[in-house]
Amino acid sequence: MAQPTLTVDLGALVTNWTNLSRSASRAEPGAVVKADGYGLGVDQVAPALAHAGARTFFVATAEEGAELRGLLGEGPRICVFNGHMAGDAPLISQGKLAPMLNSVDQMVTHLEALPGHPFGIQLDTGMNRLGMEPAEWQAVREIALAQSPVLIMSHLACADDPRHEMNARQLSAFREMTDGIDAPRSLSATGGTLMGPDFHFDVTRPGIGVYGGLPFFDALPVAHLEVPVIQVRDVAPGETVGYGNTWEATRPSRIATIAAGYADGIHRIMAENAFVYAGETRCKIVGRISMDLIGVDVTDAREEPASVEMLGNHQSIDTVATAAGTIGYEILTSLGGRFTRRYTGG
Structure with missing residues (x-):
């Protein structure tokens, strides 16, 4: 079967x-499962976390x-980071969701569309992305707190660097x-x-750390x-591999063509710096990553x-992300729909 397997x-x-x-x-430990469980399948991820106690x-x-x-039924609380957008009232009401309100x-x-329906508040503490700024919050604070919000939260901009002065x-x-205030508070994702x-x-x-990332x-x-x-x-030495003749063999080489490419979320830009593993042998990707195919130098494989392993025990999502000049989040959420998906340990 010429189809990659994502386990x-x-x-x-x-x-x-x-x-x-x-x-x-x-x-209380919550769980972030947005973006289809960070690309890994919310239908599998969320029930596993609920069973574990989330x-x-x-x-x-x-x-x-x-x-x-x-997927989860009536029990757990589900908070919506983007808040209450136009047209969301039926979904919020029927789904018993708690929108994290981001503005006045x-x-x-x-409050007009769903009086008495649970909500939370997101505050902006300096990230300048979502949330009420201090003046907005001051203007509506007493009104909001009188409605017993389920959560007051903010989000850290630099928690991946514990020494960054922005955290303090x-x-x-x-x-x-x-x-x-008399309401539960939340500031920290994985880094915090x-x-x-x-x-x-x-x-x-906790979000990215749950999925194996930095x-x-x-x-x-x-x-x-x-x-x-x-x-x-x-x-042979002097021959090239892939589009554009970007890689030339300098020794007699064995080149494997593997069944994945940028259509599967294997970013084209990472070719120059990326490796895969054949057993315990680290093997260089050679030539350009194309839509469906990648060349790999397996000369030194036993x-x-x-x-070959693209992700797993030998290299993490962040190792692959570094080769692509990006972050582990993007690697996970880009993983393609053509993979055969298997779930273990649930």
């Missing part, structure tokens, strides 16, 4: 979530929230805006969770991508491989 280890996923939860033991889930849109409600306008929309600035701003109890508050929102250095790999070899050929 998602739900046991590793749950272990990562559990370990992040233990690092913030005084806070009771608060976070998605980006009301549409994602409605789908998640269908969203608050007015929500945002923590101070969040405390200034929320200290003394790892920075210690000052950042934990009442609810944490800044959770101790994360177990969750995504394992195995790509079949279609053909192996001998290439035996001719039937497949």
Whole structure:
């Protein structure tokens, strides 16, 4: 079968979530499952996390929230980061979702359309992306708190770098805006969770670390991508491989053509810096990554491989992301629809 296999280890996923939860033991551990469970399949990821004990889930849109409600049933709370957008009222109401209101306008929309329906508030503590700024919050704070919001949250801009001075600035701003309120608070996703109890508050929102990514250095790999070899050929010194003649053999080489490409989320730009593994042997990608095919130098492999590992125990999503000049989030959420998907450990 010339189709790559993406194996998602739900046991590793749950272990990562559990370990992040233990690092913030005084806070309730939520779970971020937006973007189809970071590309790994929310229909598998979310039930596994719910079974492990997650009771608060976070998605980006009301549409994602409605789908998640269908998967999880009545019990868990589902918070929508993008808040209450125009036309969302039926989804929010029927899905029993909690929009995280990001502006005075969203608050007015929500209270008029769905009076008495649960909501949360997102505050801007310096990221300048989503959330009420201090003056807006001051203007509606008493009205909002009188409605008993389910959560007051903000988001850290630089939590992947614990030493960045922005973290302390945002923590101070969040405390200034929320200290003394009678509502649960949340500031930290994965990075903030790892920075210690000052950042934990009442609810944490682990995301990328659950799926095996940085800044959770101790994360177990969750995504394992195995790509079949279609053909192996001998290439003599001076011969080239792939479009544009960008790679030329300098020794007698064995070149495997593998069945994946940029149509599958293997970014074309990473070719110059990327490797795969044939067994325990690290093998260089050679030539350009094309839509469906990639060349790999397997000359030094102990035996001719039937497949190679693109993601898994030998290299993480962040290793591959570095080769592409991007981040692990983009690697995960770009993984293509042509893969055969298998789930283990759930």
